[in-house]
Amino acid sequence: QSVLTQPPSASGSPGQSVTISCTGSSSDVGAYEHVSWYRQHPDKAPTLLMYDVTTRPSGVPDRFSGSKSGNTASLTVSGLQAEDEGVYFCSSYAGSYTWLFGGGTKLTVL
């Protein structure tokens, strides 16, 4: 059902870096600089981590960084900490006032 493709899982040890990808098409991720990332904990609402591909909202640590190449956006978490665990979703503006989301990637800190 999800239009943006994410790997179902990712993991890393504390202190390591992990990158989560989000692949769309030339009509969404490739067309707009409006990719955002959210993290969700069990039974909680998502929270905004990154927007406009590379911009962190205030309060989000600079261990989080975003990038985009072609139709694929990526979120990198550096210096992994236990609190980084959760499910990460990407979202892209798709034109005509519509948005798409990915299926989510469960990040585990080993």
Next chain:
Amino acid sequence: QVQLVQSGAEVKKPGASVKVSCKASGYTFTNYAMAWLRQAPGQGPEWLGWLSTHNNNTFYARKVQDRVSMTSDTSTNTAFLDLRGLKSDDTATYYCARIWGGYQFDLWGQGTLVTVSS
């Protein structure tokens, strides 16, 4: 405190309608559009549409456009989602979310579980 508080869980039969509310507080309600999304278990969010709280203009996802209505009441700073003709695959947690900067959702409600079952 800046927050969105949604109404409680609902259980509906197929073909029925459901109305979910989302009360905003801590910010100027009409300064931000409101989106509605839903999330089925184990899946990513699905965008359903958005509402201008300033003039009640709406834009709906094609998948639900024939069954959905989004409105707001500025006297109570509350947004509403109406979904008609419920089907079993409408079972999901429904979220309202503030649209910030035009393209991202920076404030979410706590979610409302809607279960459609005969």
